Amino acid sequence: MTTMNLPIISSCSVDGCSYNHDHDCHAGAITVTDAAGAACGTYVDASDKGGVDASGRVGACHRSDCTHNDHLECTASGVEVGAGADRADCLTFAPA
Template identity: 40%
Template sequence: MQMSKVSKCDVTGCAYNTDNQCHAYAITIGNSGTPKCDTLCMASGKTDDTNSTAGVGACKTTSCKANKGFECTAPEITVGFQGNEADCLSFTPR
């Protein structure tokens, strides 16, 4: 299975975010109820590795249509704020 890519991230305060791109190697999304970004790291510093583009390593939001066995099957996702939470904005309820 190909890892889903994070095509855009609007959480500019995250240490992994540079120019609206996530540079963590892989992120984890949510829990059974909410699609929050569990990899979020609010910090004043930024990662030095801006060559990599994040993928979705695991998705714990089993209520999402794209979740198959805790893996994301969407080709790509976007991350941004939903209220005060950094969420997967590509979440689609079953």
């Protein structure tokens, strides 16, 4: 799977994340961790803005119990990130 084929972050409602620019994720690729609620492991609480010019993508998903997970890769067409169990969670997570 190439970087361009990775699922896009369709929206991010997490204010205060360094990668969030106007509710659009600009991390090159996020990691969804196996923490409660499928946390965005790339979340950075910083005032400086960072990231790439393009929209962010899902680089890895540690939640093997998600219906969108195939060999620790996300197969969802798009992912929403926002407040869940943690401040920044994959809201597209769906238990298998």
